[in-house]
Structures are given as C-alpha cells and as structure tokens.
Amino acid sequence: MSTRKRAMALDPGTSSTADLIANPETLGWVKTAVLRILRQCPRTDDEIIREYNARVPHPYFPQVTPQRIRTARAQLVREGIVVEAPMLGHSDLGNPAAIWEPRDA
Numbered sequence: 001m002s003t004r005k006r007a008m009a010l011d012p013g014t015s016s017t018a019d020l021i022a023n024p025e026t027l028g029w030v031k032t033a034v035l036r037i038l039r040q041c042p043r044t045d046d047e048i049i050r051e052y053n054a055r056v057p058h059p060y061f062p063q064v065t066p067q068r069i070r071t072a073r074a075q076l077v078r079e080g081i082v083v084e085a086p087m088l089g090h091s092d093l094g095n096p097a098a099i100w101e102p103r104d105a
Helices: 014-021 024-040 045-055 066-078
Strands: 082-090 096-102
Touching: 024 045, 024 066, 024 082, 024 096, 045 066, 045 096, 066 082
Parallel strands: none
Antiparallel strands: 082 096
C-alpha cells in the first residue's frame, strides 16, 4: 500500500506504480544509508546523492535512482529524524539549497 497522500501533478502513473512495487526492505536500507551519510556531516540533497552513489555497490547501499534517495531523505524529515540545518548550501547548479542534518547533531 502506498504512503503517498496524493498523486504528483502531471504524473502519468509511473511514479505511483513505482512506489507500489518498490521493495520495502530496499527502501529501509536507503533510509538507513542516507542517515549514515548525514551523520558524517550535514549535506545538501545533491551531496547526499553523490556520496550515496560513491558507495554503490555495497550491501547497505543498493543501487537506486536519485529521486528514491531524495524521497528517503524526505521520509526521514517527516519522521523527525532529519532536520534542515540553519545554514544554506548550494545545489550542483549553484542555486541555494537546504542542508540536512540528523536531529541529534
């Protein structure tokens, strides 16, 4: 069962379908991996994705899309485990970007 509250605008159904067939064990590993990365130091989403992909393939870092990594980070935020840091970073395109850190940091 999907935890998505509403479908994304302009979603032709592919995102909803992918969410339904995603392996819950893999999703749990991705959340754990993202939290491990953030415990090393606060990072932007682009930095999290880069660090995650540098560790693939590893049993604790299954190969997933960048969107799945961002979704895992967002789930950690909703659960109160990860928070937005008081400072801003920059995206790979040079735009201002939120920096994420564990709540216990």
